[in-house]
Amino acid sequence: MKISEEILTKIKENVVKGRRNKEDEDLEGGSVGEPGVEELVDGALKGEIGPKKIIECINDAMVVVGKKFETGEYFVPDMLASAEAVSVGMEVLEPELLKVGQKKEKFVVATVEGDIHDIGKNIFAMMLKGAGFAVIDMGTDVSAEKIVKTVKAEDGEIVGIGLSALLTTTMENMGVVTEKLREEGMSKSVLVGGAAVSKEFADKIGAIYCADAFEGVDKAKELIKRG
Ligand code: B12
Structure with missing residues (x-):
């Protein structure tokens, strides 16, 4: 697997698990110390993966979360944990998305x-x-x-x-x-x-x-x- 694919796969997995950053546990109580969404999105940007690819990957992850909710594997707090992980990732993406100056429209x-x-x-x-x-x-x-x-x-x-x-x-x-x-x-x-x-x-x-x-x-x- 190419490094860029690998990091996107990891972002997806961590959004699904609701792991915001390296301090968070996964659903089984493990993974502490491993990069979460915050570190992975930062790493992806530094590795020249564009915001479009990262946003598409976040979208895919949330589709998985939605399916898990539909099938009864996830509950509302699980969806919320994933949403919070996405918010943290979006904070890292924000400066990249705001590079252009403001117009008046x-x-x-x-x-x-x-x-x-x-x-x-x-x-x-x-x-x-x-x-x-x-x-x-x-x-x-x-x-x-x-x-x-x-x-x-x-x-x-x-x-x-x-x-x-x-x-x-x-x-x-x-x-x-x-x-x-x-x-x-x-x-x-x-x-x-x-x-x-x-x-x-x-x-x-x-x-x-x-x-x-x-x-x-x-x-x-x-x-x-x-x-
Ligand atoms: C996260 C989530 C939550 C979180 C939301 C947190 C938050 N801050 O947003 C919480 C836990 C609060 C939540 C609550 C509920 N949820 Co909910 N939730 C989701 C989930 C898993 C992901 C949504 C998401 O963020 N997707 C990622 C984003 C990036 O995608 P997106 O919004 O579609 O946006 C993209 C495009 O569509 C587009 N876009 C979006 N809006 C706009 C607007 C414009 C103008 C443009 C141009 C583009 C654009 O841009 C984005 C990127 O390209 C979805 C599953 C899913 N597949 O959608 C269920 C889902 C939407 N939820 C669902 C349900 C049932 C609920 C609850 C009723 C559950 C409950 N029993 O309480 C409540 C309702 C609360 C309420 N009154 O709104 C159902 C809806 C079923 C239906 N058909 O109506 C879904 C589909 C899950 C499922 N499969 O059953 N949820």
């Missing part, structure tokens, strides 16, 4: 009402900042009213809105946002992403589907070009 991002999953939203927000956007990150569990109010207050300067949802139930709240924007006569482009969302759903609610954060940034840049 504003983008609003939020996880919709009822949903507290924020890893994907945070990755997208960080990458938008890295691409030079001024990001207004409204956080998680944000109501359609609040989102529309914020967009209204900043109107004229907002290039687009990025919404995230990971639950099939909360995803419907993305439609509430697009509906409210229409009611208020605001023709802002809405990008939607998150594991629950599909192209068909995005089309149905009049939003733009993004399979991942990279596609999201490309589409955000297209919005600027379109003016």
Whole structure:
């Protein structure tokens, strides 16, 4: 196995085990002293593995975590431990993703009402900042009213809105946002992403589907070009 593949495999394993850094135990109580996500992501960057590969690897790891939850092998605290390990890894990645200076184009991002999953939203927000956007990150569990109010207050300067949802139930709240924007006569482009969302759903609610954060940034840049 190539060194780069080996380190990505280790990042994946450690995200799945929820090991933030070398001080953490794994699920069996071992591995203390071995590199965790923090040290491995740092090592990957130093070994010239790009952030895109690292983010894809984190995504893969979380799919495994989700499957373990579905089959009853993992419980909510296990998912949380993996999420915390990802956050630590993202802190190491942040300076790499923020290398570009800020422009003035504003983008609003939020996880919709009822949903507290924020890893994907945070990755997208960080990458938008890295691409030079001024990001207004409204956080998680944000109501359609609040989102529309914020967009209204900043109107004229907002290039687009990025919404995230990971639950099939909360995803419907993305439609509430697009509906409210229409009611208020605001023709802002809405990008939607998150594991629950599909192209068909995005089309149905009049939003733009993004399979991942990279596609999201490309589409955000297209919005600027379109003016
Ligand atoms: C970690 C996790 C949690 C953590 C979240 C911690 C956190 N800070 O986010 C905790 C433990 C809190 C949690 C709670 C719950 N969870 Co949960 N969780 C997950 C898990 C394992 C990983 C999610 C994740 O972070 N993935 C990694 C990120 C990087 O992926 P992503 O968000 O999809 O983002 C990528 C793209 O989609 C995109 N993207 C995302 N958003 C956006 C937005 C825009 C605009 C753009 C452009 C791109 C973009 O960019 C990212 C990178 O490219 C998933 C499994 C899965 N496969 O998704 C289950 C999962 C989403 N959870 C699930 C469930 C059921 C729950 C709970 C209801 C469990 C419970 N019984 O309490 C609660 C609900 C809490 C709530 N009200 O929100 C189910 C949802 C089932 C469904 N179809 O609705 C899943 C799928 C697990 C499963 N297989 O059953 N969860």
